[in-house]
Amino acid sequence: MAEQTDTHLSPQPNGKFTINFFETVKDGKDGENIFFSPVSIHLSLAMTMLGALGNTAQQLKTALQLLEMDSGDLHEEFCKMLDVVRSAREGSSLHIANRHFVQNDYKLLKTFQDASQKFYKADAKNVDFASNTEASRLEINKWVGEETQNWITDLLPSGSLSSLTRLVLVNACYFKGDWKSKFNVQLTKPEVFHVSSTRKENVLMMKQRGKFNLGFHAMHSFWFLELPYLNEDLSMFLVVPTEIEGLQKFEKNIDMDLLNQMEKQLIMENSVFVCLPQFRIRMNVDLVKTLQKMGVTDLFSEKSCDLKGICEDDLHVASAVHESFMLVDEEGTEAAAATAVVMNLRCAPRPPMEVKVDRPFIFYIKDKKSGQILFFGRYNKPMEHLAVCC
Incomplete structure (x- = not known):
């Protein structure tokens, strides 16, 4: 099942960044849920790159897996990718917005202003960080809430801005898609989810029988399932290990090339009974710590940061935050994410008839038209308010 892309921007940087970011952010989070929007983070840092020079720009380019791209064409290609991602889709809503909040x-x-508008459709909004910091923070959060249908309402927590803040680059991403084949609500009932071999929790398990693309990887022992949305350019892909604790083994070998290969080798099966838990997942990521681990250090250093392509003053990134949320139910999926970069002045066997997702799994939502991964996550355990008592 070959992947089609209508944009000149290769999907490889997005995919490689996704896996590297996942491997970095999951460190020390064994057994925890993980969720983020690669495209939101990628776009926010790409906008930052518009004004980054020297080693600061080189570190960003390396972390974003953009070294093989010509710097002169890079932002033009991001622009083309955004046009494809933003194109109208029947049965789904995919909204991406960028804005600069400036002192x-x-x-x-x-x-910088012209390039931001040209390539990323990022308009500028004046605020008063210097004398009215809290009101400015609330205004940014309000805009993010409006752009994400109020799923992300407190992106910038109290104390994240200061009177020295001069610029905040923000990206908001919202997705809502109906399944091509919806789950039957009447079949949903509480069933066991194996958090580990020794721990079980009850979840609401959705069920349906239908035709689905399915594959199996014998070496790593996992099922690979595609659940398409009504617009078939958009799909959720699931990696479901055959063993209850098999995800840990798979994560040691996770590779975007492997996942891309599995996508191309999927086979349409005429009758598959799919069992998938209803789930919500939300995560906040401190991008500063994560990106520093990925080699982006100068950007956050008052001494070394070079953002002279933004303004003549000495700016550095004081904080960078990312929040994402997703809801999966019988109708489809609703997901949102937002990223803010705050800049301060220096100071194989036959497929089974049933695929039961009742153990930790990896999932991602992909726009196959552009090849971009919109959301990526690991589901290890139910959120407390969704656990079901039988």
């Missing part, structure tokens, strides 16, 4: 009377370079 009143603070002079950004015209070249």
Whole structure:
């Protein structure tokens, strides 16, 4: 099942960044749920790259897996990718918005402003960080809430901005898609989810029988299932180990090339009974710590940061945050994510008739038209308010 892309931007940087980011952020989080939007983080840092120079730009380019791309064409290709991702889709809503919040009377370079608008459709909004920091924070959070249908309402927590803040680059991403084949609500009932070989919890398990693309990887022992949305350019892919604790083994060998290969080798099966838990997942990520582990250090250093392509003053990134949320039910999927970059002045066997997702699994939502991964996660355990008591 070959993947089609209508954009010149290769899906490889997005995929490689996704896996590297996942491997970094999951460190020390054994047994925890993980969820993020690669495209939201990628776009926010790409916007930052517009004004980054020297080693600061090189570190960003390395972390974003963009070294093989020509710097002159990089942002043009991001622009083309955004046009494809934003194109109208029947039965789904995919919304991506970018905005700069700038201190009143603070002079950004015209070249940066023009490029931000041209490539990322990022308009600028003046606020007063210097004398009214809290009101500015609330205004940014309000905008993010509006752009994500109020799924992300407190992206910037109290204390995340200061009177020295001069610029905040924000990306908001919202997705809502109906399944091509919806689950029968009447079949949903409490069933066991194996958090581990020794721990079980009850979840609401959704069920349906239908035709689905399915594959099996014998070496790593996992089922690979595609659940398409009504617009078949968009799909959720599931990696379901055959063993209850098999995900830990798979994660040691996870590779985007492997997942891409599995996508191409999927086979349409005429009758598969799918059991999938209803689930919600939400995560906040401190991008500063994560990106530093990925080699982006100068960006956060008052001494070394070079953002002279944004303004003539000495800016550095004081904080960077990312929050994402997803809801999966019988009708489909609703997901949202937002990223803010805050800049301060220096200071194989036959497939089974049943695929039962009753153990930890990996999932991702992909826009096959552009090849971009929109959301990526690991589901280890039910959130407390969704656990079901039988």
